[in-house]
Amino acid sequence: MAVVIELPPLVDHHCHGIVRGDLGIASFEAYLTESDAPAASGTTYFDTQTGFAVRRWCPPLLGLEPHCPLARYLARRRELGAYETARLLLRGSGIGTYVVDTGLPGDLTTPAELAAAGGGAEREIVRLERLAEDVAETCDSAEALVEAVAEAVHAASDTAAGFKSITAYRHGLGLAPEPPPPGEVRRAAGTWLAARRDGGTRLTDPVLLRHLLWTAVATGLPLQLHTGFGDPDLRLHHADPALLTDFARATAGTGADLVLLHCYPYHRQAAYLANVFPHVYADVGLALTHVGARAGAVFAEFLELAPFGKLLFSTDAYGLPELYVTGAEAFRGAVREVLGGWVADGAWAAADARRVAGMVAADNARRLYRLP
Template sequence: MAVPPAAPPLPPLVDHHCHGVVTAELGLGSFEPYLTESHAPAAAGTTFFDTQTGFAVRRWCPPLLGLEPHCPPAHYLARRREIGAYESTRLLLRGTGIGTYLVDTGIPGDLTGPAELAASAGAIAHEVVRLETLAEGVADTCGTPEAFVTALAEAVHDAARAAIGFKSVAAYRHGLALEPEPPGPAEVRRAAADWLAARQSGGRLHDPVLLRHLMWSAVATGLPLQLHTGFGDPDLRLDRADPALLTDFVKATDGLGSALVLLHGYPYHRQAAYLANVFPHVYADVGLAIAHTGARAAAVLAETLELAPFGKLMFSTDAYGLPELYVTGARLFTGALRRLLGEWVAEGAWSAPDAHRVAALLVSGNARRVYGLSDPGGDR
């Protein structure tokens, strides 16, 4: 029997949505919360290492630090402390296969920025600007609604000159069931007046009119707009994060030149795949879902590929805080992809050349096209 040819190596991955990593040394108590979306501690007598995410970390990360796969968490964390946070981050990131990072810088805290992340990884990084964080920073410097609206327009314009794209977390702040049309200037000024009057220092933006205004402001720049959909931490109402709720907004933005990228999706990843299927400017990923479904990642990816066109799905890790999450996100995605495509080739549903071509699209080619990244270096 002829032996099928080995699959060619994948190109360097483009992680089109991720965050920075912490720079401090971490013990069990400070490491473990990054393995979950929960704000609460693990149930008494248990640990968040006993999750799909925790098991994936123990499978893929210890060998990069010189340990056996599946070693006990205490051994792994001891090795991490022995090496030090900086060197652990460097070794882990350089073991991901990721060549380009698109970094959402909107999460507060002592996290690496794009340049620092790129230096540790030996890779390239670009910034994705979070709209709500941008607006809150503008509000801190403006005393009147008129000044806020003017300064916000300038801030979006300035950000678009350097950023690779924008992101909205309207799903967290209000939900995705927003009026689809852009609000008028008078409506924006009234909403700004109400928000600024009620806002205390550092208060977050929840007003649906201003959230819509931000989304439409980003669309007007022509840059891709990433939209959180699906599950997340407890600040989010899951039923309000179904991407299908964006259908009217998607229709309203069709033909305007800005790509809409539906992040994560799970458990609504099939809805996201449907929107990517029927609207030319809609794209999707399953980033957050992959790390949290672990050994079941192939099932989630297969369900997404049931309907998503192969030129419309992109790879991301949504890694935050831990360099380990970049490792698990990359290994789980590429492993699931190779498993699925290998099965489809073996049963004759796909040809091997088609499988190789689609794999390259999903891990890098689609993101390079959507975000205007050159090939292969990743610079704009």
């Protein structure tokens, strides 16, 4: 007998804004992949697990049949307009709270705009590297930069739900785990400011990246860390969360929690870290969206080692409201397949399955980010 596992309104603990305007087929397709290049000649990113998931789950929310032809779906999207499309899709996703990383560039909706369209609540995640780069625009000395960054992080902590770092992109996760000495930080700040005057902008210095991480840890708020796959700016083997083992050990007892984002294909390593370090959490988002119909298998692998109170749902949706829908549906399908299957096999009690589903869907994020 099939087991019904109802989920509460989801807390999407890591997501991004969506584009405000209408999209053509090429610009729409670009958001279905982590690649920064067009699909190879004779192929399309619509022929992916993500593309198929969009055509399965999104058309019914716009009044069309599942798996309808792509041209018909995009025509309906244009007919409704960007805002009404976003409103229908977001409100049909089952997401009630959006915890939004505001560090991406572009004309994207703010957290408040996203939540208004979705009929939900919102909180902000502040991206450390973007914050430091913005602050650097106003500084003319290393001392001023170090002081201004500290003040900016402290000010952000008054309203933000947490912080995020993309150290995995900028250097890799194999950083020295301890806080850098103040003298090293000032020297690195001076070198970076000089490089900026010569046209450089991105923060890639490992000393400054470590300093940012420890500055965020000092606030006591959760610190999200990109791990696992991403766009080609990343070197995948430098994004293995196991590289954070010493940092996790060094931050134990500080009062700040570490949240390992995405994780795939290293999700078993992330689950291990969540198992052995009480302040480490793991995120099932992005991975489930991109593996599509295989979401149940990946979700089950997360559950092999990770304590159930340490796993968090997210979509990592960016640009398209469709990605909120597909991320949420991939998660719901994985819950039905995996937890429902374990109940049917007698391995789990139905009450436990429902309780764990609610924890991962919303309760863990509400506790971690101190959400109402």
